[in-house]
Amino acid sequence: MLARGLQIGTRVVAMLGLTLAAASSADSPHRAVMKAADYAPKQVRVQVGDVVEWVNQDIVAHTATASDKSWDISVTPGRSGRITMQVPGTFGYFCRYHPNMKGEIVVER
Ligand SMILES: [Cu+2]
Numbered sequence: 001m002l003a004r005g006l007q008i009g010t011r012v013v014a015m016l017g018l019t020l021a022a023a024s025s026a027d028s029p030h031r032a033v034m035k036a037a038d039y040a041p042k043q044v045r046v047q048v049g050d051v052v053e054w055v056n057q058d059i060v061a062h063t064a065t066a067s068d069k070s071w072d073i074s075v076t077p078g079r080s081g082r083i084t085m086q087v088p089g090t091f092g093y094f095c096r097y098h099p100n101m102k103g104e105i106v107v108e109r
Helices: 002-025
Strands: 029-035 039-040 043-047 051-056 062-066 074-075 080-084 090-096 102-108
Touching: 002 102, 029 062, 051 062, 051 074, 074 080
Parallel strands: 029 051, 043 102
Antiparallel strands: 029 039, 051 080, 062 074, 062 090, 090 102
């Protein structure tokens, strides 16, 4: 019982930490919507340190997985997920469940 309470507490703290980190690195995240098994917009341009948020408006889970596997996020229906872009470059990405879904994040210095 005690162990279970601690586990939940740790998860809440971790989630709060993520939210605070995201809020401090960008005033508002750059957003890409996952809808109709596609990303919109297909390309997002950000600066190093900016946050990209994927919002899943579909009824199935999607991922945003960098082609070079340097980042990967899974987003369930109705939820969103964020990644802070740390490395400059052009990153193609896709959905592991639906490989036809493709997008691109351009990270500028
Ligand atoms: Cu997908």
